[in-house]
Amino acid sequence: MPRILFAATEDDWHDYRHCLPRALQEKGIQAELVPVHEGMDPALVDYIVYAPAGPLQDFSPYTKARAVLSLWAGVEKIVGNASLTQPLCRMVDHGLERGMVEWVLGHVMAHHLGIGFFAAHQDGVWRNGHAAPLASDRKVTVLGLGALGQACAKMLAQVGFNVIGWSRSPKEIERITCLSGDAGLKEALIEAEMLVTLLPQTPQTTNLLDAAHLGLLPEGAVILNPGRGTVLVDEALLAALDAGEIGHAVLDVFRVEPLPATHPFWAHPRVTVTPHIAAATRPETASRVIAENIASAEAGQPLLHLVDRTRGY
The missing domain is CATH 3.40.50.720 (NAD(P)-binding Rossmann-like Domain)
Known part of the structure; x- marks a missing residue:
């Protein structure tokens, strides 16, 4: 026994x-x-x-x-x-995986469809020029193609998004454009209208998304980070948000948890904080x-x- x-x-x-x-x-x-x-x-x-x-x-x-x-x-x-x-x-x-997939898909769809924009403009003005493109015309990059990253990438591709995946070692996944290595990371970021980070915490991934790498993203890109808080350099992200280079960031994980009440993420108009609930x-x-x-x-x-x-x- x-x-x-x-x-x-x-x-x-x-x-x-x-x-x-x-x-x-x-x-x-x-x-x-x-x-x-x-x-x-x-x-x-x-x-x-x-x-x-x-x-x-x-x-x-x-x-x-x-x-x-x-x-x-x-x-x-x-x-x-x-x-x-x-x-x-x-x-x-499986339960953890499904929770992560639903969190990622929900936030990607909200920003893809511009739900926040319309919610903020309930002022009687008819803005019918703000229809979203089709998912097939939207490029979403998923950094990290482990079990959770692959599950999210496959679901996004199934919905119709143009999905690029990046991992340290080469992978082949049906319907996903898979990139790897330093050159692949640069390409993956340059193409990312939406960026989902699902990397593990390792010495290689800590501070990976610094000012230089964030600067590769298209203007107005949306970042979703339900992976590890140490991947993003907070100060670099805040600077990119303030400059309008990054359109919005949805953050579920942080360097210090619970996120201190005085942290600028809480009050920033272009940041959505969720309290580490993406994959319980x-x-x-x-x-x-x-x-x-x-x-x-x-x-x-x-x-x-x-x-x-x-x-x-």
Whole structure:
């Protein structure tokens, strides 16, 4: 019987304490599942279900643990932990993916159709010259073609947008113009009437969208960032917005969270702030991912969604 330590907050435990045992049972796994605040002998733990917001930071006592299974899609808060020698798996969850796709599609469509413009001009003037182009005439660039980036890019292409995708390594995706490398990044930005950033947080992506790269975007471009707050240089974005070079920015992630009440993003007329809600982990679907991974390991099969420590994701 595997012993599983639920190393997250007590609020998380409240959300998972029924659905995680149910998901394990559905996979035929009889397990001892204990929340970290109740305690379990580290030497007995086989699997650690982990959230960075929880109390566990030192993994060295867990010498028997076969894997650390993160509840978060991002692993930047744990991947550099020197005490973590166990295999680390990130969360790849259908519910999380669908939430991200819906957030991206909703905000892209709102700006594509000019909903904000018409909402701000309810003044009796008939502006029928402001009809949006067809989606096929609008270029949308998606930076990052991991699981979430690909899902969003495919949905945007399905709606009809002209989608360009960029990733560090070359990819081929049907109906998506895939670019890579430094030259590909420049081309992807130059074409981006709308830019969606879904890059992981790595040394290579931190501060990637600085003044120079933002300056490549077409005048009036719209930026959507539901990926990582560190990708954008805040000061450079604010300067580009003030100059009218960037038309609008919809931001869901930030360098400091919660976003401080005094941060200029809150009051800027060309910024929409959403409070890190684009891709929430949903306990029901996430529990099934955790159970599937444990079932795979217990059957002697490879772990799913294993993190490459050298790449940081």
